[in-house]
Amino acid sequence: MSQSPPASVASSTANQSEPAKQAMSAYxxxxxxxxxxxxxxxxxxxxxxxxxxxxxxxxxxxxxxxxxxxxxxxxxxxxxxxxxxxxxxxxxxxxxEIRTGPVDQPFVLGIGDTLRLCVNESELTDDVASVTVNYPNLPRDVEVGATVLVDSGLMRMKVLSKSASRIDCEVMTPGSIGSRRHINLPGVEISLxxxxxxxxxxxxxxxxxxxxxxxxxxxxxxxxxxxxxxxxxxxxxxxxxxxxxxxxxxxxxxxxxxxxxxxxxxxxxxxxxxxxxxxxxxxxxxxxxxxxxxxxxxxxxxxxxxxxxxxxxxxxxxxxxxxxxxxxxxxxxxxxxxxxxxxxxxxxxxxxxxxxxxxxxSVSSQLNQRIQLHEPKAKMLRSSATLAQDLGQSGIVVFTRSGFLAYVLGALRPRGVPIFAFTDVESTFRQMLLPWGVEPFLMEFSDDPEVTIQGALERLRNNKWCPSGVWLGVITNALADDKIIDTLQLRQVP
Missing domain, CATH: 3.20.20.60 (Phosphoenolpyruvate-binding domains)
Known part of the structure; x- marks a missing residue:
């Protein structure tokens, strides 16, 4: 059974990113x-x-x-x-995230100064510039000599010594310490x-x-x-x-x-x-x-x-x-x-x-050669991309409920070829907005595949995605001797 689109988007024509203004060649x-x-x-x-x-x-x-x-x-x-x-x-x-704790007033540190990072407030002292951190395992996870970056990397420090509840760092790059500054520990496997x-x-x-x-x-x-x-x-x-x-x-x-x-x-x-x-x-x-x-x-x-x-x-x-x-x-x-x-x-x-x-x-129109396609249907998608590029001013139409076909086609990178992906699942419709080259449409599927195909082609024509007469590669199922088979068809927009 086909699934009807929700009422809130049932009238949606598509994700229309300027269809009237974008020629297929400028997709x-x-x-x-x-x-x-x-x-x-x-x-x-x-x-x-x-x-x-x-x-x-x-x-x-x-x-x-x-x-x-x-x-x-x-x-x-x-x-x-x-x-x-x-x-x-x-x-x-x-x-x-690892962050410093609150401080009453930001304090400035120069090169060679010491900053104490404490996992307990009881370790805070007036003798050495010190601040709490929200990561209890900090002393366990860092080694003496390791680099500590504070305030999104603006301040670089080196660990001088450590105990079970604090580490003392030498300031290598000067700066000021305020409340809740971000800490990075390059190369350290943190246990958060x-x-x-x-x-x-x-x-x-x-x-x-x-x-x-x-x-x-x-x-x-x-x-x-x-x-x-x-x-x-x-x-x-x-x-x-x-x-x-x-x-x-x-x-x-x-x-x-x-x-x-x-x-x-x-x-x-x-x-x-x-x-x-x-x-x-x-x-x-x-x-x-x-x-x-x-x-x-x-x-x-x-x-x-x-x-x-x-x-x-x-x-x-x-x-x-x-x-x-x-x-x-x-x-x-x-x-x-x-x-x-x-x-x-x-x-x-x-x-x-x-x-x-x-x-x-200006980008090469060569298809993605890195991707490994294992399923026969995925390899058929590559053939459809090659066909559409050879035709010129063409596109590919797919019908999908999971989004799989659209994601694979996008991964193939057929430059110059719009990928028109039709679905009757609202969540899939919006998730197909991310992959490269995919233009998703939400429409109701018919039990008759031919009705669904014609509905898609008319949608593309009416919304000015494709003018009449354009040839498109269509990936769809067909019934042959009571068996459902995958097909790549060449269809002309009516």
Whole structure:
């Protein structure tokens, strides 16, 4: 039996990212993710943001509450329904963090000074600059001589000595210590849970609101992803998991993590602190290529257009950075501060979109050769991508309830070929907004496959995605001698 789409989106034509304005030859493959904040979470700004071309919105729970999630997700859905352009919603849980405790007044430390990090308040002293930390195992996990980075890497220290409840560090880079400063321990295997109690409460609120993706911070090993998946299953959520790689352990275990997750985010903020900064571009490329080999979406995040927080135009270096992500063929690029607190959030999205549309046509049209396709149906998808590219001004139509076909096609990277993915499952519809090149549509499926195919082709024509007469590759099932077989058909838009 076919499943009817929910009433709230039954009339939706598609995720219409400017179908009337985008010729098939100018189709944008790389997706745009924007983080919501004070600059963009009003109804008016959300409308502008979605109109500008955002495909997925991110909710950063390091600065959010469960109530905020409920309100924002409802507002996003309301705006999407009103303008008939739907976006996915990602909740980015805070994850385990090591931070300093509160201080009455920030204090300044110079090179050679000593800072004492204490796991108990009783260890605080007036003799030596000291502050508490929220990680009880800190003295156990770090060794004398190890590097400790404070305030997102702005202050570098070296461990001089330690006891069961404190460590003394020599300041190598001067700076000031305020309340709740972030601590990084490069190369140290920390023993913190993958999910904190705050994360679980935030996830409960997110699942109730109907989130589509969960980004898990500081993923160190595949079991972290498994723990989150088990919790989502317990909550009855179909949300897909995005593993954020932002520390050395995650880089070392990248292959297992990629296989366990549904997608990966190259979180370059903390990652650039955890590893030698000059290695960051190499690690980014390695992660992108590993995701492409496994057929998993990959997101490039942090500092893409950082200067546009205060400036109406990006720097030349930022433009080159975005170009590099496009040429590496990442699935999505993500804005953070640019759209949370920046002065030019809509301009940032427009700028990002302009760069993507300009650079994508220069990328090689060769299909992804790294991906290993084992199933015959997956190999048929590669044939459909080759066929559509050979036809020119063509596309691929798939019908899917799980999203599998769309994700594989996106992973194949058929540049210049729109992937029109039809589903009758609302959660799948929005989850297909992330992979490269996929344009999802929500429509009711008929028991008669031919009726479903004709309905899809008419939808593409009526909404100006494809003009009449265009040839499309269609992946669908057919009945032959009472057996259902997979087929690749060549169909012309009526």
């Amino acid at each position: 944008r493959h790389t997706k745009i993710i924007a983080t919501l904040g004070p600059a963009t979470d009003s109804k008016e700004k959300l409308t502008e943001l979605i109109h500008a071309g955002v495909d997925v919105v991110r909710l950063n729970m390091a600065h959010g509450t469960g109530q905020w999630v409920r309100e924002i997700v409802a507002r996003v859905r309301e705006v999407s329904d009103e303008i008939d352009r739907h976006v996915g919603v990602m909740i980015d849980v805070k994850g385990p 849970p993958a999910l904190t109690e705050k994360d679980k409460l935030d996830l409960q609120a997110g699942v109730e609101a109907g989130i589509d993706f969960v980004a898990l911070s500081f993923v160190r090993q595949a079991s972290d992803v498994d723990e989150l998946r088990a919790y989502l299953d317990e909550l009855g959520s179909p949300a897909r998991i995005i593993a954020k790689i932002e520390e050395q352990a995650g880089v070392r275990n990248m292959l297992a993590i990629i296989r366990a997750a549904d997608a990966v985010m190259v979180a370059r903020g903390d990652l650039g602190i955890e590893i030698d900064y000059q290695r960051l571009p190499l690690v980014q490329t390695e992660l992108v290529q590993a995701c492409q080999a496994e057929g998993k979406p990959v997101i490039i995040a942090t500092h893409l257009l950082e200067s546009m927080i205060e400036s109406p135009i990006p720097t030349r270096a930022e433009i080159s950075d975005v170009c590099n992500a496009v040429r590496e063929q990442a699935d999505a690029v993500m804005l953070s501060g640019e759209t949370t607190t920046g002065a030019y959030p809509i301009e940032s999205v427009e700028t990002l979109k302009s760069i993507l549309l300009t650079i994508e046509p």
